[in-house]
Amino acid sequence: MPYRAPLKDFRFLFDKIVGLDKVAATDRYAEATPDVVDQILTEAGRMCEEVLAPLNWPGDRNPARLENGVVRTSPGFDEGYKAISEGGWVGMASDPEYGGMGLPMTVATAVNEMMSAACLSLQLCPMLSQGQIEALEHHASDELKALYLPKLTSGEWSGTMNLTEPQAGSDVGALRTKAEPNGDGTYKISGQKIYITWGDADFLPNVVHLVLARLPDAAPGTKGISLFLVPKFLPTEDGQPGERNGLRVVSLEEKMGIHGSPTAVMEYDNAKGWLVGTEHKGMAAMFTMMNNARLGVGVQGIGVGERAYQHALAYALDRTQGKAGGSGTIVEHADVRRMLTHMKADLFAARSISLMNAVAIDMATATGEASWKARAALLTPITKAFGTDVGNAVAHEGVQVHGGMGFVEETGAAQFSRDARITPIYEGTNGIQAMDLVARKMMDGGEAAFALIDELEKTAEAARSTHEDLAQKVWDAIQALRETTEWLVDQDMQSRFAGAVPYLRGFARVLGGVTHLKAAVEGESGRKALATFYIDRLLPEHEAHFAHARGGDEGLYLLTLDDLAAA
Template identity: 70%
Template sequence: MPYRAPVQDYQFILDHVVGLSRVAATDRFAEATPDMTAAILTEAGRMCDTVLAPLQRAGDLHPARLENGVLRSSPGFAEGYKAIAEGGWVSIAADPEYGGMGLPMALTASVNEMMSAACLSLQLHPLMTQGQIEALEHHASDELKALYLPKLVSGEWAGTMNLTESQAGSDVGALATRAEPNGDGSHAITGQKIYISWGDNDFCENVCHLVLARLPGGAPGTKGISLFLVPKFIPDENGAPGRANDLSVVSLEHKMGLHGSPTCVMQYDGATGWLVGREHDGMRAMFTMMNNARLGVGGQGIGVAEAAFQHALAYAQERRQGRSPIEDGTGTIIDHADIRRMLTVMKAETFAARAIALDCAVAIDMETATEAPEWAARAALLTPIAKAFGTDTGIKVADLGVQVHGGMGYIEETGAAQYLRDVRVTAIYEGTNGIQAMDLVARKLMDDGEAAHALLDEIEARAEAARARLPDLAEPVWQASETLREALDWMLAATDPNQRFAGATPFLAGFARVLGGHYHLAAAMAEDSAGARTHLARFYITRLLPEHQGLLAHATSGADGLYALSPEDLSA
């Protein structure tokens, strides 16, 4: 079955669940009217359905390759990227001063998710450029902005992010790449970076690398790191790609999935680069890009979940196996209770993850439009949850999709396995989900839990408002919020960070479970009478939401039990 972008679902969540109308009511985003939003979603959905979706299998079967140092992309990817760039989908949220649309991040998140569902390998390319655009908008000099942003915004040039080195993965402060001043305002960058998504391509005029490196005298660790913009081709006096820079793609990684997306080992041999932001302040500038990317990667997981669900649903409605257990059944496996269970879990989880991500995007938009600290705190709190739960959902749903297909799911020709292979890395890159959870219980609670408690207050207020119409759904959501509040207070009282870290992952999962109930309840309340969204909400709240109790019990069990077994015990 071909992929079809769920445009109506995005529109429903934006209108009735996460309150995009608040964003459109600001001066900054006044153009984001319902008509404009509908037009953007519809047109992007059409492009994803007709142009990108047919490239999904091509990228897997015909991977990107390196020939004599030249990157060759998968068949059709150049044409697919052209459609993305010409449609303006690289730069929905970018500053209009440089050619962007200047629209809310909530629309960028929606369109990115559609593109991820259609062809994740290709979508990763504009996602990296979007992050670079935002980093340059916030931190680059006026000269760098004027030269690079119009080309990146138009899609003529592409952007990448270079953090990781072989000895410096999650510990970025261990990096060894160095930057030496050239005496003319530029720097010579020397070192090797690994895991660089779309480190090169054969359909953009230039590829611009944001590279973390250490200046002479830079302090050890992350405090001594600076950020540099290092183009593949150094722009000439007219701003056009000039001479080749001293950098190269050494090799491409052989990966479990995402075969159409080249993951490069990049070598810099005194390559010319320009400082972005202040000296020794590179991590702050890079985190501007990474936070954008973390929301985007959460959306990648959700997009794959949507595509895997559609794929499994189509198969279940065609595959005949056994006798139907229900009267007036279809005669296909969708009649069977366990198949119906898996499909409903897939749909309910995808909705919850999508709502979390779009709520995070709305918070980012409100922060941008109002500069209010409470919106900044909400966006910061939701970012690790959106990234981790979105990608965990993608993996879970893709895995269930294989199961729905049965034996045929294990056969590559059906395409079901590709979703699982492609999405698996999303829980690892842009900060592993374990790191997201640690960030949630540490940095994101440094406000003494004020932002988290405010969100719980909102959940309980919605549940109270829903009691009259949907008491059987409102009460469990309210009680779950109270259980989460108790776990939050436990985290805040734990003075040893390792006690928090021991339960960080189940705490994030439990938080996401409760948020899912909150958003499903909102969806049910938006219906005039009980319909499909109410039935889906009831499924989630009665069957999936109770999992929060076990997750939060795990979260508040502390670290001691984790160390009761020694390494020798574990290996015995």
């Protein structure tokens, strides 16, 4: 089944749901006119359909491999990456001073979703570079910016993120990688990092690693971590790759999915590096990259889900079985129709939330207003967790639509499920996203959340004149969100954490209900039909999620460890 970029959905969302016009009205993004945005979407969609999508299956069948110290990439990935870099898609949202397009993050997010749907394994390479570019733009010295940003922005070189170590996963503060001053402004970096996405590739002349490490006088925990830029090849005076640095790929992980993406174990042995930002403030700089990546990973989940949905729909339209309906194909069966409609409704909700998030980022960048920064921060963990949960659920359901053939690799349905499974795990597990939402993002006493809830109420109220029944159901769900948020901010952290995941899921369900309601008001009959399905059948899940959240930690530890282990 060929991939088709969902350009109609993006245009509708930009124009009617998320308000891209607000972004284009700012001085910063005045060039993002509707005509320009439409041209960009069209060109990116064409590349994804014609160049990247055909690489997805070969990348799964022919994984990246380590051969005599060289990372050999999947067939066609070199040409696919060339299309991405030469099209300027790596630096879409990057600073024009260093060769970027300077486009809104909202537009870049749409393009990243399409690239993820087309070939997630390959899209991971430019996504990591995009995060590194943003981190360097905000925290690097002028000298580092001038040398590295043009190469990264053009896609000539790629970037990675090095946090995790064998003993330090989510607990980043436990890392042991060392950095020692050389006395000339550079540092010797030594240690091992794991799970390094696109740690190397045979078609890249240089790979630039951002590495978290400890200086000799570092304090314990995250407060003692610094960030360093460590290239594979040390640039010469004219900026070309020169002497090989003291780092290497030890091995590549054999993974459940994303086989075309080389996931490396990296070893640093007195590798030469440069400090990014200030000493012992590495986590602040890395979080700039991680927040970018969390939005990107949420979109990856949506992209894989979209590809899985299209694949399942095509199969259902073609597979003949039974006598349901007039066509005799399984798409006429009630349960198959339920699965497909559920998939489409959830994808629309998740896509809407991701673009709301991106608009908030753009408005914060363009205006500097604290309220937009708070909105962007609030929506980031929701985007990441809900987008990847939806991607997994849709890919899982896609296998089910295929029936027994979904369990057979040659249909391709299983690959989407295997590929999507990583997205709720990396860049901070979805449990960590939920904890971030109820802790760090509620340090303001819920002010940002209540400001968003106020806006959701206004949307529901405005829809009453034309869609009273749907608007009332959404209004009731918003009130449940408000009441649960009021309860949450009065709890201690243990109670918040115990109900964090269901709270985030309920929050996302309500956001999805509001965006579907707006679509029913603004769109044609098909939009209303999809909104009615979501609001009547999926939105009620918020009640169970919020009831679970309000349970806090009461009774959570009544089951002893012996009870848990009992057969």
